[in-house]
Amino acid sequence: MRPLIVTEFVSLDGVIDSPGGGSYPHAGWTFQDIEFDEAAYEIKGREQQEAGALLLGRISYDEFAPVWPTMDEFAEYNAMPKYVVSSTLTGPTWNNTSVLRSLEEVAALKEQDGQGSILVHGSATLVQGLAAAGLVDRYHLLEFPVLLGSGRRLWANADAPKTSLRLVESASYGNGIRLAVYDVIR
Template sequence: MGSLVSTLFLTLDGVYQGPGGPDEDRRDGFDQGGWSHPYADEDSGRFLADVFGNVGAFLLGRRTYDIFAAFWPRVTDPADPIAGRLNGVPKYVPSATLTDPAWAGTTVLRGDLAPEVTALKERTDGEVQVHGSGALVRSLLDLGLVDTLHLLTIPVLLGAGRRLFAEGAAPTRFRHVRGQITSTGVSIQTYARDGRPVYGSFM
């Protein structure tokens, strides 16, 4: 049985919206997208490459899936550790509206989230990885399905945007597993749900 691992970029005030670019996610008039790019460095790159090395399947929210599907299939360098995994490993998307996904290896999950994801974990060797997909991660946390959290916290305050940890969320106990600060000040912290082991070359 696999474990469900979430990897998310957050600001100091918990915003997950639009880390990659100014037009990535403009919902609610958000105009501060791209906040993670100035802090990219070799430390975070190595960490992410190690995380992707443990993947058995990807589980992506619809918005993140659309963003990834528009970019990663065009990255064909066989030496790229992230593109190779994203393009070659099975991908799953909970959606009621995605009918004909063009990205090879994509399966749409149309049933209730809890049984669908539980079944996916049971049939996956390795990690079921969720990258980005903040709204999906919030739902998975509420359902108690997240086993490991990798949080890459960027040292910026935005004061606006969609936040991961909303008031009223169901309490879930996690323990701190490891942490580091990169050369640009990014805090990379790993947390495991109580009672769950954490594996991976980044340990």
């Protein structure tokens, strides 16, 4: 079985909305408000090297697809298989992208043989659904020292089941960012 890893930039109050840009009022909060420390982003390169597929929700796909293919630092993501969970998307244009229509199809994808993990970026609604369905195996969280007050949150689903986590890696950086990697305990 392929592990499904959720990787997020998250504010102290749980917001994951538009960390790099977009229409959210605080868009770009990870790079505009926090001093850059290259060491804090080491995990992002590691994720890209270890991932075998990228899984996105429709909103994240719509935001990433026009931008990431033009960025050299995302060459591995651009080459690998990408899956978008959507009931409406047809004819995705990003290279090597397939559409999944349900969480059952995501579960089947996890069961397929394949190299590397399935990595989920962004996609708050998708992550909440994956977590509620018991499909998440690990969280990679870069927690930023900022309170945003509003926006899409990582854990906003009141119907989500209680989930126990085990901290397997952590680090703190000079700019206040903290890395926390958690395995889901089953």
